[in-house]
Structures are given as C-alpha cells and as structure tokens.
Amino acid sequence: AAGVIQSPRHLIKEKRxxxxxxxxxxxxxxxxxxxxxxxGQDPQFLISFYEKMQSxxxxxxxxxSAQQFSDYHSELNMSSLxxxxxxxxxxxxxxxxxxxxxxxxxxxxxxTRLTVV
Amino acid sequence: xxxVTQMEGPVTLSEEAFLTIxxxxxxxxxxxxxxxxxxxxxxLQLLLKATKADDKGSNKGFEATYRKETTSFHLExxxxxxxxxxxxxxxxxxxxxxxxxxxxxxxxxx
Numbered sequence: 001a002a003g004v005i006q007s008p009r010h011l012i013k014e015k016r017x018x019x020x021x022x023x024x025x026x027x028x029x030x031x032x033x034x035x036x037x038x039x040g041q042d043p044q045f046l047i048s049f050y051e052k053m054q055s056x057x058x059x060x061x062x063x064x065s066a067q068q069f070s071d072y073h074s075e076l077n078m079s080s081l082x083x084x085x086x087x088x089x090x091x092x093x094x095x096x097x098x099x100x101x102x103x104x105x106x107x108x109x110x111x112t113r114l115t116v117v
Numbered sequence: 118x119x120x121v122t123q124m125e126g127p128v129t130l131s132e133e134a135f136l137t138i139x140x141x142x143x144x145x146x147x148x149x150x151x152x153x154x155x156x157x158x159x160x161l162q163l164l165l166k167a168t169k170a171d172d173k174g175s176n177k178g179f180e181a182t183y184r185k186e187t188t189s190f191h192l193e194x195x196x197x198x199x200x201x202x203x204x205x206x207x208x209x210x211x212x213x214x215x216x217x218x219x220x221x222x223x224x225x226x227x
Contacts, residue, residue: 110160
C-alpha cells in the first residue's frame, strides 16, 4: 500500500540558507501534519493543513512557512536556517478531521533529516 | 489543555521480561489514543491504537487498553525481545494534532 512519501530523505544546508521539504500524503488523504523532532526529543507539532487550508499552527518559527497544494502534497519552506533547525522533520497524513470519536489515524513518512552546518 | 504523560526512560529489561510503559492523558472529550514506535535511525510507526473507552489495541505482542476512569493507556508486552529495543511514544489525537508524550527509550539486553 502507498505510504506517505517525504523528500529528500537527507539534506545538508549551511546557516542562513533556505530549504524546502516535500510531503506526498497517502492518496485520498486530505490532512497533512508537520512535526519537528530534535535529537532525543519527542516530535513537536509545527503546522497542519486540511483541504489545502491551514487548520492548526504549533511551534513553527516565523522563518518557516508551509502550504498544501491542489494535489494535497505539502511543502515546508525554511529560510535563514540556524544550527538549531537541525532535526528530523516528519510529515503525516490522515483522511478527514481527527476527532475524539473518529477512527481516523495519522500515517507518518520516514522523515527528512536536516543538518545545518 | 490536552497533554500526555508517559514514564521516563530509559527502561532496561532482560529478554523475555514483562514490559509495562505507563501513559496517562488529559483531554476534553474522548480522544483516540495511540502508541507509536521509533526504531533506531527510522521514522515513527504506528504500533497500536484505541478509539474508545475499554478498547484494547494490540500488535506484535504489545497491548494497551483505553481506560477512561484512570485516563490511562499503558503499553504492555508479556515477553520482550532484543528487537523491541526502540523509543515508544504515547499520543492522543485531538483537533488536527497529535499530542505526544516525551517518549520512553526501551533497551532490551540479551
């Protein structure tokens, strides 16, 4: 079965450069979530989109932006990169809104490991 | 607000030992509850889930029961293997977000 695809898998950037991470959700999934996981840390929610509209916003820095396109793939744009941005960035997708009584679950991609040097 | 608290690690056990990783949550309503596992160098994988009170999720010998009265979703396995060594995350789904516990690193020694 198709899974969530993230690209690239690994990325090395220098400080102050920009990076674009891409996420291709499972076909027919309409919700995408972005998470940042620092070394030894739990994943931190950055932002989510439902039906191409931002649905919720977490601890995403102002230097980062994201969007969901008409084909439901999403891109996370990161500018003025800092050493502290080095982390594993996960994308997840789900079908529909996740509510307390729904059976919806989120499926994760393998992540993009960003290293800022 | 919603939150998840799980036991701190690392948890170190011998092979074939019984495992319990505690997870409690605070949430409005009745969120779906999940355990995710992250093997070394890999991404997050859903291990098991439960969507309503008294549901039991199970997979690969792991089990967790959604206890509304104690707001808990403890992960258990009767006999762990070296291959179970990983970081385990308890999470709840609420309003477009996954709310995560801090993760518990499990180390199984042969």
